[in-house]
Amino acid sequence: MADLNTLTLSELSDKLAAGECRSVDIVNDVLACIEERDGRIGAYLTLDRASALEQAQAADAARAAGACHPMLGIPVAIKDLINVKGQPCTCSSKILEGYVAPYDATVVSRLRAAGAVLLGRVNMDEFAMGSSTENAALGKTSNPWNLDHVPGGSSGGSAASVAADEAVCSLGSDTGGSIRQPAAFCGCVGVKPTYGRVSRYGLTAFASSLDQIGPISKTVRDSAILLDTICGHDPMDSSSIDLPATAFAAQLGSDPSLSGMKLGLPKEYFVEGMDPEVEKAVRDAVEHCRGLGAEIVDVSLPNAKYAIAVYYIIATAEASANLARFDGIRYGLRIDGKDPIELYGRTRAAGFGPEVKRRIILGTYVLSSGYYDAYYLKAQKVRTLIRDDFAEAFRQCDAILAPVTPTAAYRKGEKTSDPLKMYLDDILTTPINLAGNCALSVPCGFASNGMPVGLQIIGDAFNEEAILRVGHAYEQTTGWHRQRPEW
Amino acid sequence: MEYEATIGLETHIMQKTGTKMFCSCRHEYGAAPNTHVCPVCLGYPGALPVLNEKAIELCCKAGLLLGCAINPYSKWDRKNYFYPDMAKNYQISQYDQPLCLGGQLEVEVDGAMKTFAIERIHQEENAAKNTHVAGGSLVDYNRAGTALMEIVSEPCMHSAADALAYMNALKQIMQYGGISDCDQEKGQMRSDVNVSVRPVGQKELGAKVEIKNMNSFAFIEQAIGYEIDRQIAVLEGGGRVAQETRGFDADRGETFTQRTKEDAHDYRYFPEPDLMPVKISAEQVERWRAELPELPAQRRARYVSELGLPEYDAGVLTSDKAVSDWFEEAMRHTDNAKAVSNFIMGEMLRLLSGQGTAISESQVTPEKLAAIIALIDAKTISTSAGKQVFEIVFNEGGDPKTIVEAKGMAQVSDDSALEGWADEAIANNPKSVEEYKAGKQGAINFLMGQVMKASKGKANPGAVMQMLKQKLDA
C-alpha cells in the first residue's frame, strides 16, 4: 500500500496534477483502508467499490484529455442524508428503508461536475438529530482515536472516515454543530458555512432555517478547496444567496502572519462545566494567534446562553414539519393500517428512533394551538437578540475564537440516557446556526485522555475568508492537525 | 321568531399557470397519473419549493380586479396536517400576511345591487387527487402543488341567492381577467361555505357550520338552503347548533356531520423557512394594474354609453367572456353594434345552444357576421335573408356574399319589378284596399305580405311599403 489515503486533499491534488499518481491508485488505497479498518470504525453505511473505481477511471481519463480541477479524481465520503441519484439515502433511519433517490443534491452535481469520486455513504445520527452518532438505526460509529469513544455527531461518520484515512475528505451537515463538533472530536477540520452559502437542495431537511452542508477534511486548505467546489448560487434553493464565485483556497497564502487582524474572545464562551483541559487548549491557541500578530479583543455575546433553549424550540418545530413527509405513502417503510391515520401512526412508530420521536413531539407541541406565542414566537425573538449580539461583536473584530465543545469526546453510552445533558453540549455551536454566520473547527490539542480538542473560529456572515485565513495560519504554525490516530 | 342567515365563502381557484406553484412540473389536466411529478411535489427528502412568479402575478391581478390592496409585504407559512393528498403533510399557504387584502364585489341579486366584502386573497398549493377503489384509495400527484388561490369573503351574504350571485360574478371576473378558466368540472373553482343562523336583532353570529369543498353552484344553492332550514329548525326546537364541518350528500340534497369542533385540526401554522417573503412595490402594482383587462361591468357600461346598445343587450353580451370577446372582435369589422347584438342574442346563441358548441368554434366568424350585416345595410339582402345566410354559414360554412349570389337571395329594389307586384296585389285584394282607404292603416301590411310572397322574399320591404303608400294614397 502506497498509503495515498493518508495524504491531504491538496497533496493528492498536486500529485494528480503532476502525474505522480492516478485517481484509481488513491481510490484503491482508500478502499483497502476501509476494508482493513471500517469493521472497527463503522463509518460507512454503503460503499459501491465498483462504482468508485469506475468514477476514478473516468477522472483519470478526463485528466488525460486535459481536464483539471483540484477535486478531479479525489474521493469524497457523503453523509447519508444528501441525495445521490440511484443510491439509497437512509438518514440512518429505518423509515427510509427501500428509498432510492431519483435525483442528485446540488452539492453532488457540483462534485460530479468537478470530477470528484463519490465514494460511499457515511453514518450519522438519525436525521442529524444527535451529537454522538449513537442515535443511528443502521450501525454504530467509533472514534478513531479511541474506539470506546463517540466520534461526535451528527456527522460522526464523515469525521471518523476522514480521521481514519478511510476518506480524503467528506461532506457533512451542520444544524447546531453537527460538522464542527465531530470534527473537533475526531481531530479534523470542519466548516459550517454561512447560511445561504451552500445549496440545501437535496439535503434531507432537519431544521430548514439552520441547516448547512459543509466540508470535513484533514486541513483548512482542504476544506477551502471543497467549499469552493460546492458553494454558489442555486435557483433550486430560495435561501441560496447569489454571490460572486469564491476562491477561498487561492486566497490562503504561505505567510502565517495574522497582523492587522482583530480576534474577539467572548467571555460567555468559557462556560461553567467546561473541561479545564479544553479551556486551556483553547486559551493556548488564543495566545498562539496573538503570537502570530493578531490583536485579541474582548467581545460579549450576552444572549448566547439562551441558544440551547431557542435552538431546541426552533429546530424541533421545523423538524416536526420536515419529517411529516415520512408517512409510508410515497416511499420508504410502510406498516399498513385500516385507514391512513393508523398507517401513519404505525409506520412512524416503527420507522423513527426515540430521539427523533422525542424531537418531533417537542416540535409539534411548541407549535400547537395556544403555545405558539409562548414558545416558537418567543424563540424567534430571542434568536434576533442572538443575531444582534454577533453583529455587534463583528463591529469590533474580524473573527471570534472559542471552544467548539465543553469537553472532548466522551465514552459511548455516557450521555444517551439524559437527552437534556446531551443537548447542553451544543451550547457553543448552536448560536452560530441561529445567527446564520460561519464557523470552523480546527484541531488545537488533546485532552489528557488522548482525545482531540477543537478550536472554533467564528466569522461574520459571508466572511469565510477570515476564518479560513486564521485557521490556516494557526494550522501552519502548529502541528496538531498532522497527528493521526495509531493503528 | 324571525331568523337571519349569515354566509361567508372561501373560494379556491386554480390559476392559469403553465407549471406548478413551487416546482417546474407541467400543470395539465387529464394527464396519465403521476407523470407530472418531481421530488418537490412528491415531498421527497431534500426537495425545496421555489415560487412561481406568474402565479404571484395572477393572484395579485385577481386582487386588483376585486378592488383589493396588494400587501407590500407578504410571507409564506406551513399549515400542518396529515392527509395522503398532501405530499409533505403540510400545505404551503399564507397565514397572517396574504398577497391581497380587502376588496369587494358588486353584484345584482334579484334586481338590486349589493356589495359583498372580500377579506383577503392568499396563495397556496393544491392537493393531489384521490380516487376510491375496492379496498382502498389511489393517489395521483399530478395536481399536487398546482397554484391555488383562496378568496375569502366576509360573512356578508344572507341567502343562497346572494352566494350564487357572488360566485357567478367571481367566476366571470376571473375568466375575464385571464386568471383562471374556473372550469368547475375540472375542479378549478371550489368553495367552502360557512353558514350560521341567528335570531333577527341578535348581535353576535350563530354557531358556524362549514360545508367543505363544493364545486357545483347548484349543490351550493341546495346545501345553503338545506342548512339554513336545518339550523332554524334546531333553534326553533330549543336546541343549539353545533359548530362543525358538514358534508353535502347530493343524492339526498342534505348536509351531514363530518367533523365536530372537538376533533378540529390543530394546523400548527409557522413561517415557511424554505421560502423568502415577497415585497411588492407600488410601481409593480401600477404596472399590473395597467395590464388589467376590462371587466364585465365596465364593458357593459361602455356598450351602453359608446355603442348605444340597450342595457339588456349589454348585459347579455357581457355575461359570458367568450361571447363578449367575440362581439368585440365583430365590432372591429362593422359599426352596426345593434345588428351584431341582435344576431348574437338571436341566431347565434340559439344555434350554439342547440349544438352545444362554444362561440369561438362557430363557423360564423366575427368577420363573416360583419359581412352579412354589410349586405343587409347595403340593402342587398333583407334582414330575413340575412338570417338565412347566417344559418347556412353556421351549419355549412362558406362566404356570405357567395351564398347570396349562388342562392339568388339579393333583394329587388328595382321600381319596375316592384310596381308590377304592387299593382297585382292591389288588383287582387280590393277588400284590403277598401279597408285601408277607410282608415285601417294595418290593412296595408296584408298587401305588403302579398308583394313579398310574389317576390319570393326578395323585394326590398322599405321600397315596397313606400310604393304601396304612394299608389293607395294617390
Add this chain to the structure above:
Amino acid sequence: MSNATQGMDVGYVAHLARLELTAEETALFQGQLDQILHYVEQLNALDVAGVEPTAHAIPVYNVFRPDEVGRSLDHDDVIANAPSAANGQFRVPKIIDQ
C-alpha cells in the same frame, strides 16, 4: 409559557404528530420532555417586547422562478419507490373524508 409547568400531554401531541407510542415510551418521553420544557422556561426571564422575530437568518426577498416547464421524474422511478401501487398510482387504505 406559564402553561409549561403543567406539563405536556404527550399522548395527545404524539397523536397530532401521527406517532403511535407504547405506554413505556409515553412515560419515558413525558419525564424527559417535561424536563426540557422546564429548561426552556429560562426564556421567560427575557423581555422581548418590540423585538422582531427572526424567521430567516439571512433575509432576502422576492426569490422567484419563471413559469417554465422543467423535467419531471420518470414515472417508473416514482412508482418503484412506492410501498404499494396500482394503476400507476399510490395505493393507500381507504381515505375517509376529514
